[in-house]
Amino acid sequence: MSTAxxxxxxxxxxxxxxxxxxMARARRTLWQSLVTPVITTSLYFVVFGAAIGSRMxxxxxxxYGAFIVPGLMMLALFTESLSNASFGIYLPRFTGTxxxxxxxxxxxxxxxxxxxxxxxxxxxxxxxVILATATFFVPVRILHPGWMAAFLxxxxxxxxxxxxxxxxxxxxxxxxxFIPMLVITPLTFLGxxxxxxxxxxxxxxxxxxxxxxxxxxxxxxWSFYGTADVGVALSLAMTLAFFCLCxxxxxxxxxxxxxxxx
Amino acid sequence: xxxxxxxxxxxxISIAGLAKTYASGLQALKRVDLEIRRGEIxxxxxxxxxxKTTLISVVCGIVTPTAGRxxxxxxxxxxxxxxxxxxxxxxxxxxxxxxxxxxxxxxxxSRGLFGLPPDAAHLERVLRDLSLWEKxxxxxxxxxxxxxxxxxxxxxxxxxxEILFLDEPTAGVDxxxxxxxxxLVRRLRERGVTIILTTHYIEEAEEMADRIGxxxxxxxxxxxxxxxxxxKLGKKQLTLHLEAPMTAVPAGLAEWNLVLANGxxxxxxTFLASEERAAIPALLRRLGDLGVAxxxxxTHQSSLEDIFVTLVSERA
Numbered sequence: 001m002s003t004a005x006x007x008x009x010x011x012x013x014x015x016x017x018x019x020x021x022x023m024a025r026a027r028r029t030l031w032q033s034l035v036t037p038v039i040t041t042s043l044y045f046v047v048f049g050a051a052i053g054s055r056m057x058x059x060x061x062x063x064y065g066a067f068i069v070p071g072l073m074m075l076a077l078f079t080e081s082l083s084n085a086s087f088g089i090y091l092p093r094f095t096g097t098x099x100x101x102x103x104x105x106x107x108x109x110x111x112x113x114x115x116x117x118x119x120x121x122x123x124x125x126x127x128x129v130i131l132a133t134a135t136f137f138v139p140v141r142i143l144h145p146g147w148m149a150a151f152l153x154x155x156x157x158x159x160x161x162x163x164x165x166x167x168x169x170x171x172x173x174x175x176x177x178f179i180p181m182l183v184i185t186p187l188t189f190l191g192x193x194x195x196x197x198x199x200x201x202x203x204x205x206x207x208x209x210x211x212x213x214x215x216x217x218x219x220x221x222w223s224f225y226g227t228a229d230v231g232v233a234l235s236l237a238m239t240l241a242f243f244c245l246c247x248x249x250x251x252x253x254x255x256x257x258x259x260x261x262x
Numbered sequence: 263x264x265x266x267x268x269x270x271x272x273x274x275i276s277i278a279g280l281a282k283t284y285a286s287g288l289q290a291l292k293r294v295d296l297e298i299r300r301g302e303i304x305x306x307x308x309x310x311x312x313x314k315t316t317l318i319s320v321v322c323g324i325v326t327p328t329a330g331r332x333x334x335x336x337x338x339x340x341x342x343x344x345x346x347x348x349x350x351x352x353x354x355x356x357x358x359x360x361x362x363x364x365x366x367x368x369x370x371x372s373r374g375l376f377g378l379p380p381d382a383a384h385l386e387r388v389l390r391d392l393s394l395w396e397k398x399x400x401x402x403x404x405x406x407x408x409x410x411x412x413x414x415x416x417x418x419x420x421x422x423x424e425i426l427f428l429d430e431p432t433a434g435v436d437x438x439x440x441x442x443x444x445x446l447v448r449r450l451r452e453r454g455v456t457i458i459l460t461t462h463y464i465e466e467a468e469e470m471a472d473r474i475g476x477x478x479x480x481x482x483x484x485x486x487x488x489x490x491x492x493x494k495l496g497k498k499q500l501t502l503h504l505e506a507p508m509t510a511v512p513a514g515l516a517e518w519n520l521v522l523a524n525g526x527x528x529x530x531x532t533f534l535a536s537e538e539r540a541a542i543p544a545l546l547r548r549l550g551d552l553g554v555a556x557x558x559x560x561t562h563q564s565s566l567e568d569i570f571v572t573l574v575s576e577r578a
Contacts, residue, residue, distance in 0.1 A: 013373075024363075028362055097358045105348045107344075261324060
């Protein structure tokens, strides 16, 4: 058979098509995907940094306003990764345009690369924009920029994967909001975004260690200020474990065709 | 014969023992066997819910079959899905479109999705063919239903498929677009594209198809050349408008099973198209012998629709 009919082993064009499509969607909703989180974060700085922060003592040798920067970035990263990735795959399911992706010579891996890659990119950009915003309000220093970038990308990717799973699982728009609202937001607020878990009374501190978000925020904060609630290696291990769990779930989804194919 | 030669000679689509039972228990397809030849226009006819869309969806990879095997130009749709799918373009029945995308953006997306590098010249040709070129920068949501249908066809043609599935392409479409679409399908066939269309407009199948398959309740009950099907099953009717009304069919005409109609002013002779040759002249001679005078006569050949209704109701 002629080489013209042979299909490449990796559908690079297909991945790019999905990626570009998703990025274009973000450009169309620039206000919603970038400006809104920046305004929300600025409000946090005004309230916690300026109004309350000035009455708070330093945490682990870091001014309170600066201390909450990594936590706020993580908070935005979680919510935006989840909503971007879940919406990105839920929308074509909802409108029916998913037929095209399913009938295309696109492998599950390529599909995930396109959708999750775009969602993670958007989240990383957003995280950096929030970081830039923070520098207008508080002095921020980053001790380990390499690790900071690594945690940023890994967390964005992991939560985008998680969002992708939610987008495939959801049967309606309310279910799309369900996990971010009822699970992620409480876990983040209780996960030390605004405080060090060392500030909690003993029992609550132990209880907090069952919250996976604690490890993500702690590791990320360490890359900024060199102080952490839990060991950095443990933070990294937990983040990777969560990443692998999401990967396994996605693999299962494609293997069974769960809610994608009948 | 080596594998490559085998693939080259393979039919466009080869379906063997295909069955699909949905999780709800609905048995949409019961052991379907079908071969689609390269370059033909094949029409799948059948009432709503017969399994036409399920059949297409399995071939295109959207629905997982319960049993059976499908080869697309020799490539297994499961094992070798990339090669199989890259040859197929699908125009779905429902108007699934990305409302906020531009026409140009969406066809570019489709081409990339199927693994091909951008080719503005090809996409322009496709859009011009479908009278969409002027609308290329418009958002899809601003287009009319007919235009959206054209966009879906453009998307399916963006990657230059060798096989095109049109699932109810002209449902709810105006006459002009319907004519346009038929012309487009013919042009595609001239370029060697194999076309499979589902429809419940019999006239569409009659107008377009080389071969026809009739699906009813998940089974393919007939696959036949269109002309053969019409010849084999098509009924013809000869109506004689009599000079003077009759009260009964003359005994000398018994062998033709004639029926008196319209208050005895018309004689009707119904026969299978395949046996027409000898019967009519003989009948007319006998009428002359018997002195039955008629002022006019006409014949009517049953359409595919009549055939189809007969086929489906026989099964019911």
